[in-house]
Amino acid sequence: MFNTISMIGLGYIGLPTATLFASRKKKVIGVDINQHAVDTINRGKIHIVEPDLDMLVQAAVTSGYLRATTMPEPADAFLIAVPTPFTDGYKPDLSYIQAAAEAIAPVLRKDNLVILESTSPVGTTEKLAEWLAKSRPDLTFPQQAGEAADVQIAYCPERVLPGRVVHELVENDRIIGGMTRAANFMAAALYKIFVRGDLLATNARTAEMSKLTENSFRDVNIAFANELSMICVSAHRSASIHKFFM
Ligand SMILES: NC(=O)c1ccc[n+]([C@@H]2O[C@H](COP(=O)([O-])OP(=O)(O)OC[C@H]3O[C@@H](n4cnc5c(N)ncnc54)[C@H](O)[C@@H]3O)[C@@H](O)[C@H]2O)c1
Numbered sequence: 001m002f003n004t005i006s007m008i009g010l011g012y013i014g015l016p017t018a019t020l021f022a023s024r025k026k027k028v029i030g031v032d033i034n035q036h037a038v039d040t041i042n043r044g045k046i047h048i049v050e051p052d053l054d055m056l057v058q059a060a061v062t063s064g065y066l067r068a069t070t071m072p073e074p075a076d077a078f079l080i081a082v083p084t085p086f087t088d089g090y091k092p093d094l095s096y097i098q099a100a101a102e103a104i105a106p107v108l109r110k111d112n113l114v115i116l117e118s119t120s121p122v123g124t125t126e127k128l129a130e131w132l133a134k135s136r137p138d139l140t141f142p143q144q145a146g147e148a149a150d151v152q153i154a155y156c157p158e159r160v161l162p163g164r165v166v167h168e169l170v171e172n173d174r175i176i177g178g179m180t181r182a183a184n185f186m187a188a189a190l191y192k193i194f195v196r197g198d199l200l201a202t203n204a205r206t207a208e209m210s211k212l213t214e215n216s217f218r219d220v221n222i223a224f225a226n227e228l229s230m231i232c233v234s235a236h237r238s239a240s241i242h243k244f245f246m
Contacts, residue, residue, distance in 0.1 A: 105135030157211035177207020
């Protein structure tokens with residue numbers, strides 16, 4: 001089903017993911033707007049810091065399974081892992097996803113699968129589907145044709161720990177949030193190429209919410225640990241002062 005896979009965005013998430021597909025002997029076209037990143041990867045080197053990734057990228061490039069470019073090319077599946085930073089007022093900036101959608105739209109063809117991996121607010125996958133449909137009125141998308149759509153779309157978030165990304169990409173369970181059952185089926189088949197964890201199928205909005213829930217849960221726990229550490233430091237200081245005057 002997937003002979004050629006395209007990864008849009010070759011950063012901390014996209015490059016390890018692209019490399020794992022290539023290590024399973026899939027032809028991978030990595031796309032990034034950063035010319036320096038593209039040139040570095042095509043030399044078999046890496047522009048980011050992640051243990052074990054350099055050897056994998058070198059092997060993937062020298063074996064001919066991974067190639068990087070700045071211009072999208074036709075493929076069977078497209079995975080998008082571009083930044084989703086906050087703008088002023090903690091509003092999520094979806095312009096990178098929109099730019100990625102507009103860049104891949106001209107090369108989309110019938111039976112393609114598009115997966116959004118970027119951490120995104122609920123409803124972003126539907127927005128992505130609208131942006132693609134606007135650019136390609138000659139193709140049908142899930143919001144128009146459901147299971148019979150020419151191009152299927154899913155949201156499959158990343159949940160890796162920096163420093164252990166390669167291991168976690170392979171071993172972690174993964175949420176598969178298809179806009180349709182057909183998208184779930186295709187996305188599960190795609191990730192099974194290298195994922196050993198369970199693939200848990202749901203819908204796009206639930207998958208988006210699950211990723212935001214996990215990040216918020218971690219944020220609250222880190223904030224709680226920081227508060228406790230400050231309380232403990234000040235309790236320790238006052239205990240020492242008390243001892244000094246005894
Ligand atoms: N890094 C993590 O640990 C982590 C974990 C889970 C989820 N995420 C999410 O994954 C997404 C990507 O994060 P990252 O850490 O890989 O970011 P990153 O900044 O390391 O990489 C993003 C890459 O996308 C490229 N890019 C930007 N616009 C592009 C476009 N239109 N076309 C092609 N390439 C484009 C950039 O040049 C960059 O190389 C974000 O939404 C992030 O929140 C990251």
